[in-house]
Amino acid sequence: MSNPIVQTYSQLAHQYDDDLNIKSCWGRAADRALALIQRSEQYDSILDVGCGTGRALALLASRDPRSRKLVGIDPAENMRRLAIARCEMFKNVQILAGSFESIPANSACFDYIYSIFAFHWTTDLDQSVQELARVLKPHGEMDLFFIGRNNGREFIQKTTPIFLKYLRPEGLLKTAQLRKQLTREAAFELFANVFDASRLSVEETYETYHDSLDGHWGWWVRIEGHFVRLPLASKEACDQEVKAAIRDLDSPRGIPYTIHRLHVRFRRSGQRPAA
Amino acid sequence: MSSITEQKLIDLVIEWVKQNHKLSVPSSEIEISGDTDLLASGLIDSFGFVDLILHIESIDELRVDLTDADPIEFTVVKGLCRIALRSLSPAR
Numbered sequence: 001m002s003n004p005i006v007q008t009y010s011q012l013a014h015q016y017d018d019d020l021n022i023k024s025c026w027g028r029a030a031d032r033a034l035a036l037i038q039r040s041e042q043y044d045s046i047l048d049v050g051c052g053t054g055r056a057l058a059l060l061a062s063r064d065p066r067s068r069k070l071v072g073i074d075p076a077e078n079m080r081r082l083a084i085a086r087c088e089m090f091k092n093v094q095i096l097a098g099s100f101e102s103i104p105a106n107s108a109c110f111d112y113i114y115s116i117f118a119f120h121w122t123t124d125l126d127q128s129v130q131e132l133a134r135v136l137k138p139h140g141e142m143d144l145f146f147i148g149r150n151n152g153r154e155f156i157q158k159t160t161p162i163f164l165k166y167l168r169p170e171g172l173l174k175t176a177q178l179r180k181q182l183t184r185e186a187a188f189e190l191f192a193n194v195f196d197a198s199r200l201s202v203e204e205t206y207e208t209y210h211d212s213l214d215g216h217w218g219w220w221v222r223i224e225g226h227f228v229r230l231p232l233a234s235k236e237a238c239d240q241e242v243k244a245a246i247r248d249l250d251s252p253r254g255i256p257y258t259i260h261r262l263h264v265r266f267r268r269s270g271q272r273p274a275a
Numbered sequence: 276m277s278s279i280t281e282q283k284l285i286d287l288v289i290e291w292v293k294q295n296h297k298l299s300v301p302s303s304e305i306e307i308s309g310d311t312d313l314l315a316s317g318l319i320d321s322f323g324f325v326d327l328i329l330h331i332e333s334i335d336e337l338r339v340d341l342t343d344a345d346p347i348e349f350t351v352v353k354g355l356c357r358i359a360l361r362s363l364s365p366a367r
Contacts (some may be wrong), residue, residue, distance in 0.1 A: 149322065153297075156320050164314065164319070169349040170341035174343065221358040 001160040005121050005178055006075045006099075008225035010222075013078035016053050020218025025209030026117070027219070029259050030055075030128040033116045033145040036167050036263070039064060040141070043111040047135065048072040049100055049144075050118025054083030054093075061090035071105070073098030100128035105135045119146035119264075120179050125190055133194045141267050146206055148260035149183045155216075155257060170268050175226045195266055204262045210254030213247050253263060279335050285309045286362035292318055292352075308323040331359050338345050338362040 009016075014187050034056050044067075048057050051072030053097040061070055070093045071220055074080050087093040100115075100122045113136055122128040136142060164172050182190065183205040191200055228234055249255045289309075293302040296318045305318070313319050319327060328339045339361045341349070349356030 041280055092347075121298040157317060161319050164346045164350070168341075168344055169324075173325055173341065176325050181322060183363075185330060 003075070003123065004228040005225035008228060010076035011079040012077060012221050012224060013053065013082055015036050015221050016017060017055070017081065017082070018218065018221075018252070020215065021221055024215055024219035025211060025259060027221060027259050028209065029261065030116050033261070033263075036145075037116075037143060038112060040112070043068065043141075044071060045069040045110045045112075045197065046071070047103070047113045048107070048122070049098075049103070049108040049115040049132075050121070051083055051095065051112060052075055052076075052118075054095065054115055056087040056114075057083065057093055057095075058086050060180070061093050063086060066090075066092050068092060070094070071110070075099040086146050088187055100131060103131045103135050105213055107134050108137045108140075110135050110140060111137055114143045114145075116145050117147065119144050119161065119274050120181055122180055125180055125182075126193075129194045130190055132275050133274075136266075139268055142264070143266075144262075144264040146262055147179070148187075148262045149181045150206070151181060151260040153258055153260075154249055154255075155246060158249060158253060162238060162241045162245060165241075166234055167227075171229055174229075178226060182262065188266060191266075196269075199269060200269050201265045201267075202264065204245065205261045205263070206258055208256050208258040210251070212254060213243060213250075216255055216257060217243070217244060278338070281353075281356055281360060284331070284334070284337075284359065285352055287334060288327065288331065288352050291327060295319070295323065295326065297323065302338070309351075309356075313352065313355075314336050314350040325364075327355075331355075342350060348353065349363050 010236040014023070024119060037056070037058065046060070046068065049192070051057055051074050053070055057070055057072045070090070072083055072093065072095045074083065079099070080097060083095045087095060100119060101124050113132060119128070130223050131140065135191070165174065170225070184202050188200065227238070230238060235254065246255060282327055291306055292307055294314060296302070296305060297320060298305065298317060298334055305319070311318070331339055339359045341358070343356050345352045348358065
């Protein structure tokens with residue numbers, strides 16, 4: 001079977017920019033990450049890995065000089081189609097098929113690489129870090145945002161018994177293995193094996209977002225790839241049980257969901273941010 | 276061929292869980308036995324199970340085959356150990 005995450009993202013690409021997803025905790029967290037993206041005038045070429053429907057690229061392209069080359073890569077075909085349509089007016093933007101594991105670019109060709117909530121979907125951590133190091137220029141910089149080991153702990157505690165019931169132990173573990181959720185320490189070690197550790201830092205944040213059940217269900221499109229093995233009837237029953245379990249978490253402020261975000265920063269020599 | 280006993284494996288699993296659990300209490304205050312349900316108690320989550328199984332498989336020649344595993348057996352320390360020990364059974 002091809003990568004179920006990529007396959008599902010492609011199938012559901014048309015839903016990805018729905019208001020419910022954009023305004024959900026994940027949409028808001030992505031906007032916060034986007035606000036931290038560097039826009040140094042020294043960058044001539046920028047790479048967005050896992051560009052999705054091209055929201056970040058289009059925003060950067062609308063603000064930045066047309067002489068700057070912006071490249072977005074994504075493995076999901078229909079996400080790329082939407083990104084191409086969105087960025088059509090910007091002649092300096094190029095959208096290509098690619099992933100962390102295989103970046104379609106020559107070595108040392110980007111001044112800056114960023115990625116917003118995509119790195120945890122990689123199928124091969126080591127290969128991906130090698131690829132990032134390969135295409136980044138020697139004095140290049142990088143900001144990667146991805147989810148950490150303790151992400152969504154409220155939901156995980158409530159929903160894992162349900163997923164265990166429907167996916168059975170083997171399916172549950174295969175599902176868990178689709179995401180690479182690292183601790184901050186493990187992330188630093190992973191990148192320091194390849195990148196200059198003196199220029200590297202990994203910052204972690206925990207942010208709890210409160211929302212309604214419908215609000216949270218709006219971002220479920222992001223994880224549908226986990227359930228492709230479930231027959232439709234089971235999937236519907238599973239969804240109902242999951243919704244009931246999530247509803248149980250309701251409080252006066254809404255249903256909480258804590259995003260554990262890791263931020264890998266790689267800076268020029270002498271500009272290492274505080275860890 | 277591994278000669279590990281069920282009790283020895285249970286002890287190793289308990290030790291691992293005490294070192295890697297997700298509860299915000301010191302390991303010394305956690306009581307775990309062979310009958311503890313690791314999921315219901317909140318000690319480990321699905322990622323924890325992935326790590327725990329890798330740990331079990333690093334012990335001797337054990338292999339955790341989950342193809343037909345019963346979800347209820349799987350989450351209990353003793354049950355998980357029995358699933359792993361079945362990989363050593365001559366019948367398989």
